[in-house]
Amino acid sequence: MIRAIVIGASFGGIEAIREILLHLTPEVRVPVFVVLHIGNNRIDGFVNFLNNHTHFLVSDACDKDEVLPGHVYFAPPNYHLMIEDDQTLTLSVDAKINFSRPSIDVLFESAAWVYGRDLLGILLTGSNADGAHGMTVIKQCGGTTIVEDPRTATSGVMPMAAIERTIPDLILPLREIAPRVCSILGC
Amino acid sequence: MPSEEKNKKNQEDSGGSSADIQSIEMRLLLEAVFLRYGYDFRNYSKSHLRRRIVHHLGMNSLSSVSELQAKIMWDRSAFNRLMTDLSINVTEMFRDPEFYQAFRTQVIPMLSTYAHIKIWHAGCSTGEEVYSLAILLKEAGLLGRAQIYATDFNKYVLEVAREGIYRQQEIELYEQNYLKAGGQGKLSDYYTSRYGSVIFDKSLTKKVVFVDHNLATDGVFAEVNVIVCRNVLIYFDRILQSRVIDLFYHSLPGMGVLCLGTRESLRFSEWESSFAVMDPVNKIFKKDPTLAP
Ligand SMILES: C[S@@+](CC[C@H](N)C(=O)[O-])C[C@H]1O[C@@H](n2cnc3c(N)ncnc32)[C@H](O)[C@@H]1O
Numbered sequence: 001m002i003r004a005i006v007i008g009a010s011f012g013g014i015e016a017i018r019e020i021l022l023h024l025t026p027e028v029r030v031p032v033f034v035v036l037h038i039g040n041n042r043i044d045g046f047v048n049f050l051n052n053h054t055h056f057l058v059s060d061a062c063d064k065d066e067v068l069p070g071h072v073y074f075a076p077p078n079y080h081l082m083i084e085d086d087q088t089l090t091l092s093v094d095a096k097i098n099f100s101r102p103s104i105d106v107l108f109e110s111a112a113w114v115y116g117r118d119l120l121g122i123l124l125t126g127s128n129a130d131g132a133h134g135m136t137v138i139k140q141c142g143g144t145t146i147v148e149d150p151r152t153a154t155s156g157v158m159p160m161a162a163i164e165r166t167i168p169d170l171i172l173p174l175r176e177i178a179p180r181v182c183s184i185l186g187c
Numbered sequence: 188m189p190s191e192e193k194n195k196k197n198q199e200d201s202g203g204s205s206a207d208i209q210s211i212e213m214r215l216l217l218e219a220v221f222l223r224y225g226y227d228f229r230n231y232s233k234s235h236l237r238r239r240i241v242h243h244l245g246m247n248s249l250s251s252v253s254e255l256q257a258k259i260m261w262d263r264s265a266f267n268r269l270m271t272d273l274s275i276n277v278t279e280m281f282r283d284p285e286f287y288q289a290f291r292t293q294v295i296p297m298l299s300t301y302a303h304i305k306i307w308h309a310g311c312s313t314g315e316e317v318y319s320l321a322i323l324l325k326e327a328g329l330l331g332r333a334q335i336y337a338t339d340f341n342k343y344v345l346e347v348a349r350e351g352i353y354r355q356q357e358i359e360l361y362e363q364n365y366l367k368a369g370g371q372g373k374l375s376d377y378y379t380s381r382y383g384s385v386i387f388d389k390s391l392t393k394k395v396v397f398v399d400h401n402l403a404t405d406g407v408f409a410e411v412n413v414i415v416c417r418n419v420l421i422y423f424d425r426i427l428q429s430r431v432i433d434l435f436y437h438s439l440p441g442m443g444v445l446c447l448g449t450r451e452s453l454r455f456s457e458w459e460s461s462f463a464v465m466d467p468v469n470k471i472f473k474k475d476p477t478l479a480p
Binding site for chain 2: 061063106109116
């Protein structure tokens with residue numbers, strides 16, 4: 001049973017994440033954690049938009065926030081986001097990984113350790129290799145992985161890097177991802 | 188054997204998941220570190236520790252946390268290497284320039300009414316934050332009145348902080364941060380460049396003492412007017428955060444100022460309501476004894 005979803009996206013990620021979160025149905029009651037690379041830019045505007053247009057409570061995470069169902073947590077710019085066994089969030093200012101902070105690998109790895117086989121990882125468009133290691137760890141821990149089809153992604157580099165490192169359970173064009181997530185979760 | 192296969196094998200042998208086994212190993216390791224060396228990581232964020240320890244295993248070709256534990260028990264230099272990997276010292280000058288702006292407009296006016304100012308940087312790392320605030324105080328004409336304590340539990344970073352020598356390649360970012368923070372001159376007014384490094388002016392640290400202090404195990408350090416402790420609490424669990432805030436509460440007089448990192452909070456402390464919020468975004472608080480705990 002899927003108990004949490006992690007999503008990673010880089011170049012082109014705003015549109016891709018919007019597409020997915022807008023199309024997840026209200027029955028999706030698991031927490032969703034997101035790393036979106038946007039450099040030093042602020043994320044509040046996008047978070048506000050999603051709050052007004054999706055079924056979820058969306059926020060950029062603060063240190064030690066409690067993990068709640070039906071919430072979407074974004075890693076804030078310049079912090080890595082990790083998940084604790086006791087269902088709280090931890091931020092860190094550790095060095096950049098893959099030139100990125102927040103890094104998708106850091107989030108995915110920590111979520112895989114906590115949720116094991118109950119984790120669903122989704123890697124979207126991007127033009128670097130962040131997330132490939134994270135997807136490998138999710139698989140090692142028994143979780144499920146979906147990679148956006150590199151042929152139709154805004155930038156296929158990041159999905160491709162993941163496909164080269166691990167065999168994802170599904171490779172899907174963006175528009176098919178949200179409906180498939182709903183069916184995997186049985187809603 | 189690749190780690191994927193090994194995880195699977197371990198699971199079959201033992202009936203426990205490898206994640207569960209590793210968390211038992213980690214608890215034992217932290218206990219061992221505490222008993223043997225006195226450094227208490229037991230209330231640090233588990234996800235943070237786990238990430239650092241797994242990284243450390245990889246870098247040192249160790250196959251399990253138990254093996255690491257056996258090694259550090261008998262080998263102090265191995266422990267020192269682990270220590271380096273557990274204490275994240277990433278920092279920069281004028282990190283979060285808006286914080287320094289806010290300090291300038293909201294805290295400085297109050298400090299300028301004091302004859303003596305005492306400031307404590309807790310978890311100062313390699314000192315970039317200390318030099319930044321010293322520059323700000325200097326530009327406000329207050330540096331001469333200030334006594335500054337800069338502490339960290341990592342002796343190596345304190346040495347770097349004392350030297351005040353940083354890499355030239357970071358300076359461009361620091362220069363930008365300084366201007367965004369409302370700097371009144373040029374950052375280069377405060378350093379000299381030499382062989383790919385920059386050396387900060389010793390006059391900035393004339394009144395700074397760099398001291399080894401562990402927030403997890405040591406007591407009140409001194410009574411001070413301002414505590415700056417940014418991006419340290421995020422590495423602690425709620426229990427340790429509350430202990431450290433208690434320490435800060437008892438180190439501040441009424442109207443004493445506490446500055447945390449932009450994503451940190453007082454919410455796990457019994458003293459939360461005894462602080463007035465001066466700046467909710469930049470996390471600047473003022474101890475107010477008239478507010479009941
Ligand atoms: C990420 S750095 C923050 C540096 C600086 N304050 C900043 O915001 O840029 C965290 C620092 O906290 C120190 N630290 C961690 N645990 C500590 C403890 N128990 N006592 C004192 N310092 C600690 C680390 O050694 C490290 O230098």
